[in-house]
Amino acid sequence: MPTFYDDWLNMWDKSREEFNKARKWIHEEEVEYVETQQDAKVGLLVTPETGFRTWGSTSMISEIPVGAHTGTHKHGEEAIHIITGSGFSTVNGVRYNWEPFSTLLIPFGAVHQHFNTGDVPARYFSVMSPHLEFWCGMARFTQYDNWGKTTALPTVPVSENGFDDRGRRIVLKIGEAPTTMGAEGGPGLAPEDILEIDPEKPIVLGTIEGYAAAGIRPGLHNAGGVNFMRVGKDTNGWHPYEQEISSYLINEPHDEGGTHAHMEAHLYIIQGSGYSIVDGEKISWKEGTCFHVQGPQTKHQHINTSDVQSKQIRVAPGIRYFFEAMAKEEFPYLYYKVRPRLLREKAAAERERERERS
Ligand SMILES: [Fe+2]
Numbered sequence: 001m002p003t004f005y006d007d008w009l010n011m012w013d014k015s016r017e018e019f020n021k022a023r024k025w026i027h028e029e030e031v032e033y034v035e036t037q038q039d040a041k042v043g044l045l046v047t048p049e050t051g052f053r054t055w056g057s058t059s060m061i062s063e064i065p066v067g068a069h070t071g072t073h074k075h076g077e078e079a080i081h082i083i084t085g086s087g088f089s090t091v092n093g094v095r096y097n098w099e100p101f102s103t104l105l106i107p108f109g110a111v112h113q114h115f116n117t118g119d120v121p122a123r124y125f126s127v128m129s130p131h132l133e134f135w136c137g138m139a140r141f142t143q144y145d146n147w148g149k150t151t152a153l154p155t156v157p158v159s160e161n162g163f164d165d166r167g168r169r170i171v172l173k174i175g176e177a178p179t180t181m182g183a184e185g186g187p188g189l190a191p192e193d194i195l196e197i198d199p200e201k202p203i204v205l206g207t208i209e210g211y212a213a214a215g216i217r218p219g220l221h222n223a224g225g226v227n228f229m230r231v232g233k234d235t236n237g238w239h240p241y242e243q244e245i246s247s248y249l250i251n252e253p254h255d256e257g258g259t260h261a262h263m264e265a266h267l268y269i270i271q272g273s274g275y276s277i278v279d280g281e282k283i284s285w286k287e288g289t290c291f292h293v294q295g296p297q298t299k300h301q302h303i304n305t306s307d308v309q310s311k312q313i314r315v316a317p318g319i320r321y322f323f324e325a326m327a328k329e330e331f332p333y334l335y336y337k338v339r340p341r342l343l344r345e346k347a348a349a350e351r352e353r354e355r356e357r358s
Pocket residue numbers: 260262265293300
């Protein structure tokens with residue numbers, strides 16, 4: 001007679017089946033926008049409601065009309081990236097100004113509201129983990145008032161430095177975000193340091209610190225990035241736990257990224273077009289596409305086929321790091337191949353040395 005234990009033995013296969021059947025990407029034209037108490041216009045991207053099998057995480061796009069504001073509410077931690085428009089947010093009674101490509105982190109339980117003070121609709125990409133919170137009995141959304149036209153701006157103190165009174169970063173403007181570009185091999189990266197990896201024996205990066213341990217430097221994975229926040233790291237003074245908008249992954253025109261495998265991520269395209277090979281499947285993307293790296297160990301590579309730099313907003317839910325640390329032997333972070341351009345450069349440098357010797 002079957003027992004609970006038979007169900008447990010079947011759990012892995014059952015989840016693989018669910019991952020296989022789940023949706024893998026959504027394009028802007030497929031997004032269904034609705035009006036809610038909170039937002040004049042909001043559409044879900046990668047989330048269980050749209051057919052994805054996430055780890056309880058949700059990404060979405062919201063729009064604040066000109067002269068309007070969102071509702072006031074609170075819930076779990078939320079990370080936000082402004083796509084268009086300018087305005088400000090009030091977070092626990094303090095005003096934080098933002099502009100296109102600003103990034104914000106709303107701390108867990110902070111009362112917040114967003115105002116569009118510009119002359120174009122303000123569009124923002126945001127990520128939360130309501131389904132994970134619900135599973136843990138932690139999801140509590142509290143609505144104080146609804147979205148509407150702005151008649152008077154709130155008279156609240158303005159944050160001068162983007163930090164709250166507890167020393168936590170709330171907003172970072174794009175010009176203040178550090179950039180790492182490794183397009184030509186990265187600063188200080190000599191061709192002989194570039195790793196050639198046997199795809200049959202991928203490098204194991206047990207933790208996010210594994211990059212450093214393995215001598216892998218920025219630029220080997222993608223051409224570069226603009227860095228925002230990281231869970232567990234004091235990057236730019238942010239302290240995210242539940243959700244991170246870590247960076248833009250940038251690849252040069254007609255360039256390929258490295259091949260690697262890791263836990264869950266959402267990728268939202270804000271510039272360029274191309275495709276990614278995710279778990280052997282080709283996913284085409286363009287501006288406004290959001291796609292899912294399912295985890296716990298999804299092999300993938302990003303290829304920019306356009307004439308401009310590709311910029312992907314990289315999102316990682318915090319629960320990933322909870323498991324990444326403890327499951328590093330069972331589900332290690334793997335590196336299969338560095339960026340092909342670096343390997344070509346390394347080969348060219350070797351040919352050059354060969355020529356000098358002869
Ligand atoms: Fe990745």
